[in-house]
Amino acid sequence: MSIDPTIGRPLQSVLKPQRIRAALVRQVGGPFIVEDLSLSPPGRGEIMVRLHGTGICHTDLVCRDGFPVPLPIVLGHEGAGTVVALGDGVESLQVGDPVVMSFGSCGQCPNCARHQPAYCHSMVPINFGGQRWPDGGTALQQGDRPVHGHFFDQSSFATYAIGQARSAVKVDPDLPLHLLGPLACSMQTGAGAVMRSLRLQRDESFAVFGGGAVGLSAVMMARHLEASHIVVVEPVAARRALALELGATAAIDPRSTGDVVTALREATGGGVYRALDTTGLPQVIEQAFQALAPNGLLGLLGVSAPDAQLPVRIMDLVLRGAGVKAILEGDSDPQTFIPQLLALYRSGRFPFDRLVRTYPFEAINEAARAAASGEVIKPVLLFGA
Template identity: 60%
Template sequence: MSTSLRAQVAVVRQAGGPFHVEQADVAAPRGDEVRVRMVATGMCHTDLVARDGFPVPLPIVLGHEGAGVVESVGPQVKRVRPGDHVVLSFNSCGSCPSCAQQAPAHCYQFMPLNFGGLRAPDNSSPMTQEGRILHGYFFGQSSFASYAVAREINTVVVDRDLPLELLGPLGCGLQTGAGAVMNSIALRAGQSLAVFGAGAVGLAGVMAAKALGASQIVVVEPNAGRRELAQRLGATLTIDPKASADVLAELRERSGGGVNHAFDTTGIPGVIAVAVETMLPGGVLGLVGVSPMDAMLPANIMSLISRGVTIKAILEGDADPQTFIPQLLKLYREGRFPFDQLIGKFAFSQINEAAKASEDGSVIKPVLVF
């Protein structure tokens, strides 16, 4: 019978504090769970937001873009086997009306299952230190750990010839950006798109738009290096908002009057106000950025009605990871989703350095390697 394993884990003990690399015990999987030996895990903006005060219980092990090899499985697991190479994604209940319609990103229990840090319904944790609970079920995985317990529902089996060290970010950030364009906005070939913010999520949207055959891809981004990378990945036009006297006027002029759709990854109300006005009639604005808790939509209602535009709030790219991650991997194999160009690798012991690189913009998508 499988027993607990000792693991290295990165613990957040106080809001705004650093990650502490420590030892913890990771329990054997039960029920529909799988225990995974982590090979690598992406660092997402959501991890940093949670570290810095977004309401999660403490102490907690964050991380929700894990990739690794299955070590053992619980008795109810049917699809995943020990030795499988896997990518871990977000948690969902599997039984609510949304989940029943293959829309797990809209699971009725999304917030408690992903941000509660504990199993449902018994509020236990697979991670402990000297018998004391660590909140070790963030997004149903807590992958800032050399071993982690996830559920079969958020474990995606991938081909063994793929570079497992690179695949973790597909579980959240890249899935969110690509899914926003492909699923939520439902961009069609020949349409145009404006992307505000060229971080990992925004650039995933750029790659998805190119793969779909967009006629024009506009990227608004203040970082020169990211604007250059956006152009290499498919952007046809870039705008530096710091150098522009009027971003909306410049975008309209240089794009030929506006774009069909827009995608905001910044969460900044003033940027969203511009994005709303860039769209031609019938457009969809996708929102994925983390805004201030008291932020309101800065939009003129009659302008929206007169153009028939839609504002779409997006979680996890409206994706079902079990089908969408393989779809992205197919595009990657075809050379049409080169997400490896976004990744910078760090040893797990350098987790605080990776966080700093993410925050100062020197690395687009840090990946911690065990």
């Protein structure tokens, strides 16, 4: 790959497709299959990134197991690495910059203009469509056959990835780049849900249902915001213990607690002012809502079954002045929020690395199994130099 020595930019006319290793999903519910592919040079507004590490998120597993995405596809959307090539028109980044690759957005719709890219009007086709947006096609090929990619504007289950420059966040070079990928989705989602979506204030009570990467990120943010009570409802004992270490004031095992709603009210002195569900399960969402104090707010960000209904009566909402808010990506603008999280990490107030266990890229199926079983909170795949 040639680089213009005078400006450090690639010479687009001489760039050729990059040979990469990537994990493909070829059938619904099938394994990740690591194969050789080629990746076309970045187009206008795009960058090519050599991956150092990428997290495995629940959304990757949901899409592997049937959430509608075109097949075959390369998934992965929590990538971090080094910029190795720039497409035409990219001015915000340089070759050699370390970056976290986050979700895609159009940059032009009213919500993007308001710095609310998580609610981009084209969020679904950009992030789940399996092709470049808006022009179509794919940068991934196997021989003469196209392979779907551009998942969340990256498809980072690969040694190299293409994404829009506006979706990538430049980070300081002294940070552990191989561990930063989960900030792109699960960790900014949990932390952002507390800080930006629910707007938790000092001395307010908070409960989170689910102690995975999203839930524990929410716990760390609630502690930073000095919530009066921070309660985690989680069946896995090790996760409850870690939640208490990270700042939770109480941890409830829903399997051994006869009445979770009563337990929450007792733990918070009458009810929870802000609650967050990460499970997507209607029966859990009902418990979270019933535990709300008057004028409380429940955030929803779990992936529910397509036909699931909200288990809340309108009169219950009205009589308590309670609210329910659906949340995408923690209402985050990655360009501003990821640097905020990294500043908290440097100060010791957001130790997200405690949630991580690393695996070599070739062990992706082992890592995915550990994530699905709950054995590991946040698997991160590492790529060789």
